[in-house]
Amino acid sequence: MALKLTTYYKGSDIPDLPGNNFFHSKELFLLYEATPSYTPIYIVATEEQKTLAKILVVIRKNTSLIPFSILNRCDVYGTGEYLDDTIDKETLFGEMLSHFTKEIFREASIIEFRNLNNSLFGYKHFRSNHYFPVNWLRxxxxxxxxxxxxxxxxxxxxxxxxxxxxxxxxxxxxxxxxxxxxxxxxxxxxxxxxxxxxxxxxxxxxxxxxxxxxxxxxxxxxxxxxxxxxxxxxxxxxxxxxxxxxxxxxxxxxxxxxxxxxxxxxxxxxxxxxxxxxxxxxxxxxxxxxxxxxxxxxxxxxxxxxSRRWFRVRWKWLNKVLCKIYV
The missing domain is CATH 3.40.630.30 (Gcn5-related N-acetyltransferase (GNAT))
Structure with a gap:
């Protein structure tokens, strides 16, 4: 059976799922959902009704009048949680990344992946989806x-x-x-x-x-x-x-x-x-x-x-310029 990616927009629709990574948990989804200005989105990968991976992303609406703060941002902590050690995690991550990137830009102007445990994980998939890396410290x-x-x-x-x-x-x-x-x-x-x-x-x-x-x-x-x-x-x-x-x-x-x-x-x-x-x-x-x-x-x-953080902005011309600068 083919890989199935399910996107959840409401906490009441999310079933109980295995895993112990807080940053990709239902609990954090509910926390964001209860807070004004946050819009969480949950992507769950399954195969034959078995949960393989999940990733939580959140769109944050800024109301500040400071320049560039009025832009809605999408934050992702890490690169998801993977629940089957036999799968190719990077390939699966690439599927999930492609799945939600275009959808996110309907509401957000900037996507940022932060707190990466392995700064090399998913490199080719980030690049193929036109993200650019910025060196960071932890x-x-x-x-x-x-x-x-x-x-x-x-x-x-x-x-x-x-x-x-x-x-x-x-x-x-x-x-x-x-x-x-x-x-x-x-x-x-x-x-x-x-x-x-x-x-x-x-x-x-x-x-x-x-x-x-x-x-x-x-x-x-x-x-x-x-x-x-x-x-x-x-x-x-x-x-x-x-x-x-x-x-x-x-x-x-x-x-x-x-x-x-x-x-x-x-x-x-x-x-x-x-x-x-x-x-x-x-x-x-x-x-x-x-x-x-x-x-x-x-x-x-x-x-x-x-470490590094990965970014992508909505405007293609600006994203290309930033890719040339940082890649």
């Missing part, structure tokens, strides 16, 4: 080879953690929706100051609270001083890796409390205590640009590794 901490996460921190980072706690800051898992809403407001202000850094609305984190936390797929940590939330972080789990998806703090207003440092420290402590082998920091920036967040997280003992 930062991760190995948690399985240390007795405590603090052992890899710089001395200044350890002093900041101790000082923040001594000065009255508290850091813990969010306890209720009121704390999550306060965390969302703080983080939105922090991210809005970073041009082109997108931060989703309260519904996104409310769904994490109602669905992902109970399923032990995610955690939200908050940093509190007296009666005010001043920072926090979001940690997501997929297979043996914890991903720090969002983090930040009101570092200018509460400089002596180091809320950004405490939010990362709490996430790393939790990941280490729960036996995750790695913690990866999301979105640490281009390799040839000075990046404040990347410099910040490297002081927690992280290691840099080279």
């Amino acid at each position: 930062v991760h901490n190995s948690l399985h080879s240390v007795k405590s996460v603090d052992e890899r921190f710089t001395a200044s980072r350890i002093r900041q953690i101790k000082k923040g706690l001594k000065n009255g800051a508290e850091v813990y898992e969010a306890q209720n929706k009121a704390e999550i809403q306060a965390f969302t407001k703080v983080m939105r202000r922090i991210y809005s100051a970073r041009i082109r850094r997108y931060f989703p609305g309260f519904e996104f984190f409310e769904h994490i609270d109602s669905t992902l936390l109970s399923a032990k797929i995610g955690k939200i940590f908050v940093v509190r001083y007296k009666d005010k939330i001043i920072g926090g972080s979001v940690l997501i789990f997929s297979e043996d890796t914890a991903y720090l998806w969002f983090s930040g703090g009101m570092r200018k207003t509460y400089a002596s409390l180091y809320p950004g440092v405490l939010s990362v420290w709490a996430a790393m402590q939790y990941a280490h205590e729960n036996k995750y082998r790695h913690l990866e920091f999301m979105d640490v920036g281009l390799p040839f640009r000075k990046h404040g967040y990347r410099d910040f997280v490297l002081q927690f003992g992280g290691k840099q590794s080279s």
Whole structure:
């Protein structure tokens, strides 16, 4: 029987599927579906009613008036999840890639593949579908080879953690929706100051609270001083890796409390205590640009590794120019 590709647009239509990759799961689809400005699309490959692979893509509508931010984007984390070791994964990926690329451009102007575990995977299929690569960096901490996460921190980072706690800051898992809403407001202000850094609305984190936390797929940590939330972080789990998806703090207003440092420290402590082998920091920036967040997280003992992201834009003439520049 021939390969069958099924596209799902509603979470209620998606059957229960095998797999343990969060970034290509039904849970993440439902999270996106519940959040305004997100449109998830799920492609599932089957043969003789056996699920072979699945890939989740999401279209994100930007409402910012910053140039180029008004363009709808399609984001894909990784290159899908493959559930049969006997299949040719790259060939199957090529089938799925061709299947959804044209359809995506009905609503999105840019497609971006990020967080690739193998930067060479699918190279010929990306190129045959007119994608172009951009060199990128990833930062991760190995948690399985240390007795405590603090052992890899710089001395200044350890002093900041101790000082923040001594000065009255508290850091813990969010306890209720009121704390999550306060965390969302703080983080939105922090991210809005970073041009082109997108931060989703309260519904996104409310769904994490109602669905992902109970399923032990995610955690939200908050940093509190007296009666005010001043920072926090979001940690997501997929297979043996914890991903720090969002983090930040009101570092200018509460400089002596180091809320950004405490939010990362709490996430790393939790990941280490729960036996995750790695913690990866999301979105640490281009390799040839000075990046404040990347410099910040490297002081927690992280290691840099080279990777790439694949892009394609809707306009053929512009895409050809970009292909000539980057390929």
